[in-house]
Amino acid sequence: xxxxxxxxxxxxxxxxxxxxxxxxxxxxxxxxxxLHHKKPFDTTTICLPLYIAGxxxxxxxAKNHPTIxxxxxxxxxxxxxxxxxxGKVTHSINVRDFIKNAAEIKxxxxxxDSEKKLVSEVADVISLKVDEILKENNK
Amino acid sequence: MTGKKVVVIPCSGIGKPIxxxxxxxxNEVMRLRPDAADTVCLASLTSGDEEAIKKVKNNHVxxxxxxxxxxxxxxxxxxxxxxxxxxxxxxxxAQNPDKKPEGIADIGKDGRELVKTISKKIISDIDxxxxxxxxxx
Numbered sequence: 001x002x003x004x005x006x007x008x009x010x011x012x013x014x015x016x017x018x019x020x021x022x023x024x025x026x027x028x029x030x031x032x033x034x035l036h037h038k039k040p041f042d043t044t045t046i047c048l049p050l051y052i053a054g055x056x057x058x059x060x061x062a063k064n065h066p067t068i069x070x071x072x073x074x075x076x077x078x079x080x081x082x083x084x085x086x087g088k089v090t091h092s093i094n095v096r097d098f099i100k101n102a103a104e105i106k107x108x109x110x111x112x113d114s115e116k117k118l119v120s121e122v123a124d125v126i127s128l129k130v131d132e133i134l135k136e137n138n139k
Numbered sequence: 140m141t142g143k144k145v146v147v148i149p150c151s152g153i154g155k156p157i158x159x160x161x162x163x164x165x166n167e168v169m170r171l172r173p174d175a176a177d178t179v180c181l182a183s184l185t186s187g188d189e190e191a192i193k194k195v196k197n198n199h200v201x202x203x204x205x206x207x208x209x210x211x212x213x214x215x216x217x218x219x220x221x222x223x224x225x226x227x228x229x230x231x232x233a234q235n236p237d238k239k240p241e242g243i244a245d246i247g248k249d250g251r252e253l254v255k256t257i258s259k260k261i262i263s264d265i266d267x268x269x270x271x272x273x274x275x276x
Contacts, residue, residue, distance in 0.1 A: 016182040017151035019165055024180060028153060032244050047152050049185045049210035052217050077182035084186065108166050 010044045011130045012065030014089075016078040017048060023072030023095040025108050026115060030095070030122035031070050038127040042134060048078055051085035062087030066133050068126060071095065091129050095122055143272055144177045145223070145265045146195055149203040150211040151181060156240035157205040160253055161228045163246065164203055167258040168265070175265050184214045192218045199223045199268050201261060224264055231257045 015031035018024010035043050044065065050058040061067065062082050068091045069078035079092045098121055099105055104114035111119070149165040152158025169176045177198065183191035195215060200222040202211035212225045232239070232253060240250030 015153060016180065017153075017162075018180050018182065019149060019151055019162060019178045020180045020183075024182075028151065029244055031153065036244075045153055047150070047154060047158070047208070047210060048182045049150065049214045050208060052185055053208050053210040053213035072180075075180075075183060075186070075188055077180060077186040077188065081182060081186040109163060 009065045011039070011042055011090075011133055012061055012067040013043050013045050013070060013126060013130075014048055014061070014067060014078050014082055015045070015070045016072050018072035018077075019108075021072055022105050022108050022115065023099075025072075025111070026095045026105070026118050026122060027070040027072045027078075027093075029111075029119045030126060033119065033123035034126045034130065038123060039130050042130055048081055051081055059085050060087075062089060066090040066137065068093065068129055068133070070122070070126060090133055093122065093125060093129070098122055098125070143198050143269075145172075145175055145199040145201055145268055146177050146179055147201050147203065147261065147265075148179060148181055148184075148195075148211045148215060148222075150205045150228075152205040152210070153243070155205055156243050156246055156250060157228050157232060159243050159246050160232070160240050160250055160257070161203040161205045161211075163251070163254045164228070164257045164261060167254050168261050171258065172262055172265055175269050176262075181211055181214055184218050187218075195220050199272075201264060202226065203228055203257075203261070205229060223268055226257075226261070228257065231260075 015027045046061045067089045071078045147165045149161035151162040179191045202222045202225045238249045238253035241247030
């Protein structure tokens with residue numbers, strides 16, 4: 001993929017699935033908030049495990065799109081898997097960097113107010129980063 | 140309880156409500172069978188996390204996939220483990236047309252009913268797997 005073609009692409013957002021921890025749900029919902037509400041025309045996504053289960057087209061994702069990964073913990077699975085199978089990520093976000101009181105983040109579904117607030121904060125950060133990348137690419 | 144648990148691995152597909160149903164089903168099963176059921180982040184299998192792969196290899200596995208790509212099943216197989224059982228959540232949805240999930244972020248009341256229906260089947264499988272394990276010991 002030529003750099004010029006990549007400049008015209010939507011921004012890719014790849015969330016960890018994080019089934020084993022509440023932060024995985026936060027990363028997933030924040031990603032969905034950006035994809036569906038904040039930046040629906042500027043963003044796209046892929047199911048992360050398709051890097052293994054899918055085809056060559058799926059593994060071209062980060063080559064075709066400037067990509068932001070959203071992870072729920074320090075293992076950074078979304079970032080590592082994207083860079084292992086697809087291509088270098090443009091920006092990486094870890095939900096845990098935004099948690100002020102870890103004791104309040106405990107649900108994997110039926111989120112409490114603190115968890116909903118965190119979803120909103122992380123979605124805002126992703127959205128800002130999308131704007132930055134778009135601005136940079138349109139220079 | 141034997142030493143082994145049943146690791147329930149959902150696809151969590153981010154593009155369709157049925158992915159959320161698979162995820163919520165895994166959560167519900169763990170809530171109802173905390174001593175027997177466990178899960179692992181599917182993304183950690185994709186990224187090659189050693190701790191996650193070890194957990195999968197040393198326990199029983201049930202995979203829950205939302206679409207024909209079979210990501211949960213294939214990522215489990217890719218780390219050297221054949222799942223004890225693999226389910227396509229879409230088939231449960233087709234068998235229960237009155238329990239249609241609404242959205243990806245919130246599957247709604249009917250979607251949650253579908254989760255309860257699927258969870259009963261998965262829990263029945265888990266109980267059977269654990270019983271078979273006990274009988275072998």
